[in-house]
Every structure is written in C-alpha cells, then in structure tokens.
Amino acid sequence: MAGEPGQGRKDARKADVVVIGAGLAGLVAARQLVAAGRSVVVLEARDRVGGRLLNEPLGEGKVVEVGGQWVGPSQRRMLALADSLGIDTFPTHGSGQNVIEYDGSLIRYTGTIPRISTSVLLDVEQARQRLGAMARQVPVEAPWRASRAEEWDGQTFATWLRRNVVTNGARSLLQLATEAVWAAQPEDVSLLHVLFYMHSAGGLDALLDTEGGAQQDRFVGGSQLVAQKLAEPLGEQIMLGHPVRRLELSDESIRVFSDGAILRASRVILALPPTLTGRLVYDPPLPGYRDQLTQRMPQGAVTKCMAVYDEPFWRGEGLSGQAVSTTGPVKLVFDNSPPDGSPGVILGFLEGRQARELGRVPLDERRAAVVGCFERFFGARAAEPERYIERSWAEEEWTRGCYGCYFTPGGWTGYGPALREPIGRIHWAGAETATVWNGYMDGAVQSGERAAREVIAAE
Amino acid sequence: MAGEPGQGRKDARKADVVVIGAGLAGLVAARQLVAAGRSVVVLEARDRVGGRLLNEPLGEGKVVEVGGQWVGPSQRRMLALADSLGIDTFPTHGSGQNVIEYDGSLIRYTGTIPRISTSVLLDVEQARQRLGAMARQVPVEAPWRASRAEEWDGQTFATWLRRNVVTNGARSLLQLATEAVWAAQPEDVSLLHVLFYMHSAGGLDALLDTEGGAQQDRFVGGSQLVAQKLAEPLGEQIMLGHPVRRLELSDESIRVFSDGAILRASRVILALPPTLTGRLVYDPPLPGYRDQLTQRMPQGAVTKCMAVYDEPFWRGEGLSGQAVSTTGPVKLVFDNSPPDGSPGVILGFLEGRQARELGRVPLDERRAAVVGCFERFFGARAAEPERYIERSWAEEEWTRGCYGCYFTPGGWTGYGPALREPIGRIHWAGAETATVWNGYMDGAVQSGERAAREVIAAE
Numbered sequence A, B: 001m002a003g004e005p006g007q008g009r010k011d012a013r014k015a016d017v018v019v020i021g022a023g024l025a026g027l028v029a030a031r032q033l034v035a036a037g038r039s040v041v042v043l044e045a046r047d048r049v050g051g052r053l054l055n056e057p058l059g060e061g062k063v064v065e066v067g068g069q070w071v072g073p074s075q076r077r078m079l080a081l082a083d084s085l086g087i088d089t090f091p092t093h094g095s096g097q098n099v100i101e102y103d104g105s106l107i108r109y110t111g112t113i114p115r116i117s118t119s120v121l122l123d124v125e126q127a128r129q130r131l132g133a134m135a136r137q138v139p140v141e142a143p144w145r146a147s148r149a150e151e152w153d154g155q156t157f158a159t160w161l162r163r164n165v166v167t168n169g170a171r172s173l174l175q176l177a178t179e180a181v182w183a184a185q186p187e188d189v190s191l192l193h194v195l196f197y198m199h200s201a202g203g204l205d206a207l208l209d210t211e212g213g214a215q216q217d218r219f220v221g222g223s224q225l226v227a228q229k230l231a232e233p234l235g236e237q238i239m240l241g242h243p244v245r246r247l248e249l250s251d252e253s254i255r256v257f258s259d260g261a262i263l264r265a266s267r268v269i270l271a272l273p274p275t276l277t278g279r280l281v282y283d284p285p286l287p288g289y290r291d292q293l294t295q296r297m298p299q300g301a302v303t304k305c306m307a308v309y310d311e312p313f314w315r316g317e318g319l320s321g322q323a324v325s326t327t328g329p330v331k332l333v334f335d336n337s338p339p340d341g342s343p344g345v346i347l348g349f350l351e352g353r354q355a356r357e358l359g360r361v362p363l364d365e366r367r368a369a370v371v372g373c374f375e376r377f378f379g380a381r382a383a384e385p386e387r388y389i390e391r392s393w394a395e396e397e398w399t400r401g402c403y404g405c406y407f408t409p410g411g412w413t414g415y416g417p418a419l420r421e422p423i424g425r426i427h428w429a430g431a432e433t434a435t436v437w438n439g440y441m442d443g444a445v446q447s448g449e450r451a452a453r454e455v456i457a458a459e
Helices: A024-035 A076-084 A118-135 A149-153 A157-164 A168-182 A191-201 A204-208 A224-237 A288-294 A353-358 A363-378 A411-418 A441-458 B024-035 B076-084 B118-135 B149-153 B157-164 B168-182 B191-201 B204-208 B224-237 B288-294 B353-358 B363-378 B411-418 B441-458
Strands: A013-020 A040-043 A055-059 A062-065 A089-091 A097-102 A105-109 A217-219 A244-249 A254-258 A261-270 A281-283 A302-309 A319-325 A332-335 A344-351 A387-392 A426-428 B013-020 B040-043 B055-059 B062-065 B089-091 B097-102 B105-109 B217-219 B244-249 B254-258 B261-270 B281-283 B302-309 B319-325 B332-335 B344-351 B387-392 B426-428
Touching: A013 A024, A013 A254, A024 A040, A024 A224, A024 A441, A040 A224, A040 A261, A076 A224, A076 A441, A097 A363, A118 A157, A118 A168, A118 A191, A118 A204, A149 A191, A149 A411, A157 A168, A157 A191, A168 A191, A168 A204, A168 A332, A168 A344, A191 A204, A191 A411, A261 A441, A288 A411, A302 A353, A302 A363, A319 A363, A332 A363, A344 A353, A344 A363, A353 A363, A353 B411, A363 A387, A411 B353, A426 A441, B013 B024, B013 B254, B024 B040, B024 B224, B024 B441, B040 B224, B040 B261, B076 B224, B076 B441, B097 B363, B118 B157, B118 B168, B118 B191, B118 B204, B149 B191, B149 B411, B157 B168, B157 B191, B168 B191, B168 B204, B168 B332, B168 B344, B191 B204, B191 B411, B261 B441, B288 B411, B302 B353, B302 B363, B319 B363, B332 B363, B344 B353, B344 B363, B353 B363, B363 B387, B426 B441
Parallel strands: A013 A040, A013 A261, A097 A319, A244 A281, A261 A426, B013 B040, B013 B261, B097 B319, B244 B281, B261 B426
Antiparallel strands: A055 A062, A089 A217, A097 A105, A244 A254, A254 A261, A302 A344, A302 A387, A319 A332, A332 A344, B055 B062, B089 B217, B097 B105, B244 B254, B254 B261, B302 B344, B302 B387, B319 B332, B332 B344
C-alpha cells in the first residue's frame, strides 16, 4: 500500500545498534559502540553530520559557525574529545572595551562589570547568589526530587524574578541573561528547569561568562569539525539523507524505516531533541507517559546573525566587539572573527521574543534591524558589511529550535523520569538528556557516552 | 525508495478539499463543504469516526461514552447539530444527596454548596469573582491582546492561586476544579489560558456546573452517535484507516499521502489536536513560527473509569452518585447510568497528576485504587462491580491526551496568532482552535464551520 514504508520489501541491512541522528551525541555513541565491538549504523536525515554544529565557509579555508560554537574550561568531556581528534581551541576575542546599551545610552567598560547603577548591580548580585543556593539543592539526575521541586516547578522564572528582584534594571539584565541561555523569555520557562540547568553547568557564572565560562574558547576549524572528524572513521556506517519515519519494536529486535533504507537492529539510540522523538511513528505506540513528555519540552527560538567586514575595525578603535543591550533587538554581540582576525566578523543573536517576531518579517527588514544594532554599538563602519549571514533554527526541519529545549512549568515534576528511561529496545541520547552541561556540546558528549553504556550493559 | 510514501505511484483520487481527521470538527467541516457543492474526502487514521467521541456498548443496545459525553445549555451549536440529526438529550442524573470528601471526612449535601467551612466557601467565592472579572478582559479571538496579557501569560495558574487564595481548603477545591476542566495541574497551565478558556465558555460556573453548565445533559445513544450520523451521508467520502503522513504543497494544489491512498486537493483542513499537526511531514516544511506553536500546546492527561453494577443502588440510598474528593485519586464522580437507569454506572475521573501516576501501574492496581474510591463514597456495594471500563487518552496514538490541550506559560503571547492562521492551502480546525467553548464539542463544531467558511471564501 502507498505510504506504508517498506511494505513488502526486504530488510536492507542489519546492525547490533542503529543510532538515529548524526549530531554530536549520536556520533559519540556510535564511536563508543564500535570501540566495544558492536556493529553500528547511524541514520541521519540531513546530507551532513553535526546536527546543530554547522560551519559556514568564509573563503580561503576559513569558517564561522552558524550553530553552536563555544567551549568552556569546565566542559572537560568536550575538550578531551576535541583534543583526541587533534582539534585546537583559541580564545574568544575579548581585549578592548566592551559596550553596554542600558537605559537608552551606550557605555564602554573594561572587565566584567559595567559602570551602571550600583543598586542595579547589587540587585543582580543578590539574585545571583540566591539562585545559586537554590540551584545547588536540585539533584541533576532527578530534579523532581528537590525538596521544593513542586513549588519551583509550579512557577515560571518570570514569577521568581518579579518577586525577588527589586529594580527594573536588574530585571532587564536577568531577562537578557535568560534569553542568552535558553533562547526563551523568563515567562516561558519553569523555575525548576532554570535551577536544574544552572546546577548542571556548575552555576550561573559558568553559563554566562566568556572568560572562565561557556563562551571562553572556540574551535580552530569550527565546531562542526569535531563532528566531521568523529564521523570519518565511521565511514559508510553513517547513512546521510535517511530521515527515519517509523520504528517497529518486537521482543527480539527493532526495525527502523527511513527514507531510503530499512534496518534491523538489536537496539536503537535516538539522539534527537525530545520534541522530534515524539514525531516518529512507533509500532506499538510509545507509552502515553513518554509521549506526553515530548509535548512539554519545546525548543528555544534563536537566529544567529553575522556581519562580515574586510577587517575587525572595532579592535583598532579599542573595542572588544562584545556588547550587550537591554534595548535590542540584538541584545548580545561578540567578535566572531577567525583566529587570525581576518575577515572581521560581528556576531549578534536574536533570541526568544526577538527571534519570534523578526522571524516573521522579510529578510531585508531583519537584516536592517540587526545591522542597525551593530551600527549603534560600533559606529558607522558597521553599517556596511560585505556579507550578512543568518540562520534561524526554528525553520530547520531536523532541529526545530535552538539552542536546546526547556521544560515548561510542571514538566519536570510531571514527566521527568521519562526523559532517559529506555522504552524496550529504545535508548535516549542528546544534549537535552544530559545531567552535566545539559543543552551544551559537553552534555551531548555525556549523553552519547551514557546511552552507549546502557546499550552495552543491556545485552 | 523505501519509506518515501507513494513514490512512483499515481494519485488515487482528487477532491476540492481533503479533511484530515473524522472527529466532530472534521465531519462538520466536510458536511458544510459538501452542502456548498465542494467535492470532499475525509481521511481518518482510526477505523471509526468520532475522534474523542467513543461509545462503549453495555449490551441490550445501551452504551456509555469513554470519551467526551456532556452538553450544556449554552452550547447552542452542538445542541442544534444534535437536534438536526434527530438525537435527543437527557439530564445527567442529579437527584439525591451529593458526597464531598474533604479534609479526610465524607459529607453528604444537597444543592450545589456543601456544608464545609464558611471561610473556605467565601475564599472560593472571592477567587471566582476575581477570575471572572479578569477573564472578561481577555479577547477570545486574540488573548494576547488583553491589556495584562504578558503578566498573565508569564505565570502559572498555581502562582495566581498561591497569591490570591488564602485558605488551604479553597486552594484544594480550585486545584480540583483545574484538574476537572484541563486534566492538568494548576502548575502546568498559563493563567492567561485559564482566563481565556473561562471567557470562551462564558465563565467558570459554566465550565464546572452540572445543572446550567457543561455537564447538564447527555445524548441518548451516546455522543459518538452525533459523529456517526454526521458521517452517514458522507459515505465513501470518508476513508477510515488512512493515517496521513505527509503533505506536499505547491502553488496550485496540495498532495496528501496517507497509509493506503494519495490524494490531490485544492485545499486541506487539518482537524487534529495542534500537537499532532506538528508530527506530520510537510514539504516544504512548516514555518518555524507555526511549528514552535505545536511544541507549546500539550494535551492533558485523563483516564475515564467506570464501574458497572446491576442497578444504581446508590439512588435507593438517597445518593445522587455525584461526588468530589480532595483526597483522590478519583476526585470527581458522576452517576453515568443509561437513561432508563439500568445498569447502574459510576463514572470517575483520574486527572492530571493522578492520571500520570496511576497510568504507570498495572491495570489491577489502578482498578483497585479507583473502585476503592467508589467504595469510600458509596459504600460496600460499590466494591464489587460487574464490569470495570477505562480509557486513558494519553495512550491513544491518534489523540495523545484529553480532554483537550492547554497553552503553557508564554505560549499565547509568543505564538498565539499562529493558531488559526492558514499556511498556504492548509486550514486549521479542531476544538482547540475555537473561540467559543474552546476544547468542547461545541468548540469543535464552531471550528469546523469556521474552517469550511475560510476554504469557501479562499477560492
């Protein structure tokens, strides 16, 4: 019958394990399983590996990333992996004065703290300390077991900010921080999820900081190179352009139907964002408890925007290229030039509401809004980039939002245990299932390693 | 290639409009389009019509419903539809004393208000009045335009209850009401959604009441009969057992790939819960804005449980068969016997957390927990039903949760306009898209009529 994939066709290939998704988590799992002597096939919907890691060529062999790019010093799994693949890191450009646009005016500053109102800075600091103390009470393996889990999961982060942050300035800055980390508004996210995420990263500073934090370093050759080098030894075990549509589970094995191939495996690792795992067809259908989990973990909304200039002119003017703005629409900006500083690249993020709203206007209008911000922050030369690059991950059929996903209120306490619990022969991987650096490359690596261990232990 | 549905096959059938989903909304839309002279095909995944309307035979031609069942006096579209199909209603059995289990003890009472603490009753009443006043400020066509939309959408209903309800008793009762209406916890739902939903139904009383409210009447022959009678004249225009997998949109038409048939149409009406619309394959892919909406409208969790006895023995003991309990796990109970009172049927709901938790234990254990509640409320005779019937809608592949869906915080203000906005040749129907009696049969009818009008106007 039309539309029933594979009806009447022979199985094309067998493997001990089929990994679905050739992002970082899936590739790490595959590598580990191969090392343990298992036969593995990786099915990937896209015509490339890397998932949310994607290099964009700038010419002359140089690249920028339109997806995830940074690595921080405590992301040891990711650093070790890159090191084992011979990939170097280099520091995010930070020398010079930063810019903050706050309360309608531009301020230049050095170091981490701008000279804005002391009461605002103190207010941010007290909030940070309280959040930190709460976050440490959230078990990263089981956030729903925190003693105040129900209370924290029953409110949005916006509710907490309204009650615990006094000044409008501090609220604006913490809203900006929320957008920067979750690509969502404080109104969208469960407070328990915010606390879990902070704890899983080792604190709010680790999430937000450049030096010493998650934005400290970049990969020479671009982050996608990590995925590409992981994929190399797997060779034809990776099948690109094979979106998986359907899984048929039996007591003995599992059949995987993709566009282009049917596979039979002993076990499957699904290394996809949770919301996408809910979109496959399962026979028999997934338990309601797991299915409803996937209805409560939306992906964030972010558009990564870059303007390319013949040189990083702002450096010559004493500016680092880093900027934050409570005005927006671009609220967070970095110098994203290649290691040798040529060409000059300014990177700005549209996050949460800004990504949603500007995602609905024509490209020209969005480009003008983004480049207009760069001009405000760095002067007239920023108004005329040689090239404009952008990527909205909500539009990507095989991701449907970045940076990662978050739990809406009630999600962790209502469905948390279903996040990693295998369903028969199906195991779950992906940065969203990590307990350490959840949502980051480091978390993806952890999740791939954990899922591979589960599979090996289950046999 | 395997898994690409319909590759190389001829289109089986053409129609002006393909309706996807033979629930109430889809059938109403189809009927209206046929009446307007359009050729229509309805594709339905299940082997029956009715969606969440499903009769369960009791023998001797009698039925109970394991899905939606009630109709209220202000649900004029639904009443008119049933009337036009020659389907009668009869009142929900209510004579006798109701039971409330509150603060650990059972109280019998008549009328709508039990004799529990006056301070609790007054507290409920002040909350009800405040919620009512707020709800009237939410435009049902565009909740995101309420003057306080951001504030209300940025918090859960639990947050509002914590701040505005003083007594623990009133909080328990309003939690019970939340579970009864949304099959979710107050922690899960956006306050703005609660207010929208109340306004769309005409107030909280209309949602909660039996007499004068949404639970007032039942359909003779069961609610599914409405769908069955709607389907009759459509005959072979309805194709059962044809789950749709993929939509290919072009400027001229739209191709619909289902298991078993490929259709070409000028327009498509998708009459599915929003979360399920996100699971189809669209070529080209849906805009991110619409896709991300579907990630933020989870379905509720409810298991409808019934115990069948040779007669409604509670009536002879002066009881109505209606009960509420703040203890649970069954918190809401009705006499659900057929019109002639034979056999006797007690209906209890597991909602929200109770449905999630008891959904994970074996049937025997769940049955014992449910029947145990009936025994507490109605005495020893309730302990030995002749038959136990249950349906968990989260397990149903083609629904994935009931009663309907709700918006999580930030959903309405972030994505609301995408709810009904057509995407090219695709129009959206279903009770979740209704402005009047959203989530109810009456809303399904409204949505089907509206989608049909859209299609007719678009040609």
